[in-house]
Amino acid sequence: MPVLKTYRTEALVLKNHPLGEADLLVVCYTRESGKVRATARAARKVSSRLVGHLEPLTLVNLSLTRGRTLDQVAQAQVADSFPALRNALPALSRGLYVAELLDGFGSEASPNPELYSLALEVLAGIGRSPESDLPLRYFELRLLETSGLLPELYQCVECRKPLVPGDHRFTPNGGGTLCSQCAPLGAHLRPLSVRTLKVLRLLHRQRLAEIPSLTIDHQLAQELKATLTASVEHWLDQQVRSSAFLDHLRRTTPAEPATESAAHA
Template identity: 55%
Template sequence: MPPPKTYRAEGLVLKNIPFGEADLLVTLYSREFGKLKAVAKGARRSNSKIVGHFEPLTVAKLSMARGRTLDIVNQVEVTENFSSLKSDLTTLARGLYVAELVDGFGSEASSNQQLYDLAIETLGAIQQHPSWELVLRRFELHLMRASGFMPELFHCVDCRKPLEPEQHRFSPDAGGTLCLDCAPYGVQIRSLSLRALKVLRLLHRSRIADLPQLQAHESLEQEVKSLLSTAISYWMDKEIRTNSFLNHLERLPKAEVSS
């Protein structure tokens, strides 16, 4: 039986690009169908009723019609636009980073509700608690978990022996932690402190509400960030553009970022 000509979905807008004279080609990640691309007819016209409905980081319920090459949006109802998140440059950049990773890890027409819920939950936390520094680190780790790329954190991925304290390293392409006796040929190996390993394990089993209880000084946060960034970049196999912008913002004085 052929699929129905129209269908409904709830989705997070990841990005859009101009299409034709007045349309938008929208990429969104849906709860029901995974990553989708669809054309929003007339969305760029100033008098259109749907102007602004397809901004990145907007959650909407959509009715769509299947097309030969691209689906068409028939109706759209915005349910969450994360307006407070978008009003601040730093939180906006963090939100766009989330969207870029979902775009990179999400599969087209393949539902992953865990990934969808993780993205929405993370954007909500960024909006409500912008001072939570570890929210993106938790997102990165749980993103890999939801996508089937969760790095090993408790055993050596080569010999499978339990890790001993201070006797461990990290290799994203090997699949996680290595003991000091194992060094698979041709893989990138990073140093891994015991404190960073403990933070990674805590983030792995933490709920997002637990983040205020996780304390880490700046150098430890930077180590965890660097390790996870290496793993994310390895699996995405391309440059993460928003990461460079986030790093630039972090180097600016706070007064300059907020102005």
């Protein structure tokens, strides 16, 4: 069967780069084809019909023409511009963090519909709770799961025995949690408190909108972030650049409320 020259798809725009005088290179994530890179001719001109439709963190209906190396955007129509993300800096910076991870973990010509749905679910969650980091932690854990890289949270990666409350440690490159018996083997590794382990299991079992309000103090938030970021950056093999701006915003913002809720829907 011949391959169609043009195709239509719904896509989440992750980022774009200027290309030449007025063109744009758009990187987006689609349900059917995974990550797609496409050029948009003259999209940087104010008079372009594409302008405004290809901004990062926009869900668009795209019509694409297949090219030898890169596809070309023929038409674009915004399906959802996530206004809740656009109107507040904390939400916007968290949305960009999601976009960067999706760009890093997504691969071209390798569809992962679960990852696509997850990203949309998390962006909606960030819109509901713009100051909360819980949607980001949920995204990191589920991103690892849909990529087949979920860290072990229920049994020790060394002795394979079910975990009982104790002084556990976490090893991103070892695949997850080490029990208190095997922990001395990895004494230099990051400790994983029972509280953190419980929240990680909750994030793994529940959908984001169903997670009840949690009281997450600063220490627990830090431990959750450090544990998941270590895993994500281990598999990504590089630092997540947008996290530096998020950290900067957290430092320059008055103390956040202790209660994190992802379920206001």
